[in-house]
Amino acid sequence: MNDASPTPATPATGAVKPSLVGATRAGLADFLRALDLPEREIRMRVNQLWNWIYFHGARDFDAMLNVSKALRAKLSDRYTLARPEIVTEQVSVDGTRKWLIRMAQVGAQKPAEIECVYIPEADRGTLCVSSQVGCTLTCTFCHTGTQRLVRNLTTAEIIAQLMVARDRLGDFPGLAAPTDGLVPSGEGVRAVSNIVFMGMGEPLYNLDNVVDALGVMTDGDGLSLSRRRITVSTSGVVPQIGDLGARSGAMLAISLHAVRDELRDRLVPLNRKYPIAELLAVCRAYPGASNARRITFEYVMLKGVNDSDAEARELVRLLKGVPAKINLIPFNPWPGAPYECSDWERIEKFSDIVFNAGYASPVRTPRGRDILAACGQLKSETEKLRARARLAVE
Numbered sequence: 001m002n003d004a005s006p007t008p009a010t011p012a013t014g015a016v017k018p019s020l021v022g023a024t025r026a027g028l029a030d031f032l033r034a035l036d037l038p039e040r041e042i043r044m045r046v047n048q049l050w051n052w053i054y055f056h057g058a059r060d061f062d063a064m065l066n067v068s069k070a071l072r073a074k075l076s077d078r079y080t081l082a083r084p085e086i087v088t089e090q091v092s093v094d095g096t097r098k099w100l101i102r103m104a105q106v107g108a109q110k111p112a113e114i115e116c117v118y119i120p121e122a123d124r125g126t127l128c129v130s131s132q133v134g135c136t137l138t139c140t141f142c143h144t145g146t147q148r149l150v151r152n153l154t155t156a157e158i159i160a161q162l163m164v165a166r167d168r169l170g171d172f173p174g175l176a177a178p179t180d181g182l183v184p185s186g187e188g189v190r191a192v193s194n195i196v197f198m199g200m201g202e203p204l205y206n207l208d209n210v211v212d213a214l215g216v217m218t219d220g221d222g223l224s225l226s227r228r229r230i231t232v233s234t235s236g237v238v239p240q241i242g243d244l245g246a247r248s249g250a251m252l253a254i255s256l257h258a259v260r261d262e263l264r265d266r267l268v269p270l271n272r273k274y275p276i277a278e279l280l281a282v283c284r285a286y287p288g289a290s291n292a293r294r295i296t297f298e299y300v301m302l303k304g305v306n307d308s309d310a311e312a313r314e315l316v317r318l319l320k321g322v323p324a325k326i327n328l329i330p331f332n333p334w335p336g337a338p339y340e341c342s343d344w345e346r347i348e349k350f351s352d353i354v355f356n357a358g359y360a361s362p363v364r365t366p367r368g369r370d371i372l373a374a375c376g377q378l379k380s381e382t383e384k385l386r387a388r389a390r391l392a393v394e
């Protein structure tokens with residue numbers, strides 16, 4: 001399917017018109033300055049555009065009735081309100097949606113394709129966004145890490161994932177919700193209420209753009225998400241963790257996965273640079289962490305590798321003094337993966353030990369496995385995978 005707006009029209013110069021969608025306030029001001037708007041008008045015009053783009057989800061400059069006709073004409077002459085294209089959409093039997101999104105081409109680069117997953121529940125909807133195309137880290141249980149093409153997404157490309165999702169889910173005034181899957185609805189319930197940076201890429205290797213994107217996503221005059229409902233997951237880039245907290249106020253999730261350096265070195269190779277003790281030290285100092293705002297520790301359950309009772313007890317010991325919750329993630333297999341998921345009884349036993357030590361230890365229900373949308377299954381080399389996923393559910 002392909003229901004996103006068309007590729008931006010090509011003006012006479014042959015250059016592609018830039019889209020205003022995804023711009024920060026400072027970015028919008030620059031776009032307006034380029035139209036020779038007097039400086040004294042810029043602030044007011046930025047506020048108007050902001051409201052149309054991020055509150056109303058406007059797709060057409062002509063809808064902007066409080067903007068003069070002359071300025072609307074100038075805007076549409078130079079810019080668009082185009083979103084990146086949804087190349088494919090897959091809807092899982094459990095209502096999870098996975099979109100393959102093709103970003104507009106930047107210069108001579110191959111157009112970036114990333115995956116974005118929407119996970120609906122009765123009272124909330126979580127969007128799992130990507131921060132990079134691929135990932136330079138090579139965690140051995142993660143499919144994304146096997147992808148070769150890697151680059152940082154721009155601020156606009158990160159924000160555009162939320163815009164595309166809200167368009168598609170009918171979550172802007174005047175749009176209808178899709179009828180082919182669960183989208184939470186009701187008084188005060190938003191289709192996208194939560195965001196997790198758990199798609200492709202290591203968000204702390206793209207910190208500036210992630211922080212700017214968070215600023216736009218949480219702006220009360222626009223997209224208006226709560227900072228407490230945005231979680232950034234990192235494999236443990238120690239020097240950037242404090243900065244993330246200080247600059248964004250986002251919730252933090254740490255991909256821990258092992259309690260001994262020797263094993264974590266193998267599962268998450270970044271551990272060789274930033275070992276467990278250093279990682280936990282910066283978590284203890286994370287700005288704003290408290291019992292009401294706990295740090296999530298993600299722990300993927302790998303059969304016979306990290307799932308023993310002794311490791312569960314060690315996990316509890318290590319996290320002493322950290323306001324933590326522990327999220328056990330059943331390993332999601334992908335073609336050629338060198339691990340298996342722990343048996344269900346093992347996961348329950350592990351979870352009991354953690355729970356009895358006083359930690360919430362929800363086991364993350366795998367969502368969207370049939371469409372390879374679950375954690376760590378994302379990879380945009382999708383043609384091949386789509387075929388395999390189809391086989392898996394047939």
Ligand code: SAH
Nearest residue numbers: 142198201202233234235255331332375376
């Ligand atoms: N790079 C960041 C965020 C993206 S990965 C990070 O590593 O935290 C999001 C989460 O999915 C991480 O906790 C990651 O460890 C986990 N994950 C990766 N591959 C997985 C797999 N095959 N099964 C289950 N979880 C996986």
Ligand code: SF4
Nearest residue numbers: 135137139142145235
């Ligand atoms: Fe990158 Fe996270 Fe996957 Fe590791 S788990 S390879 S850091 S996306």
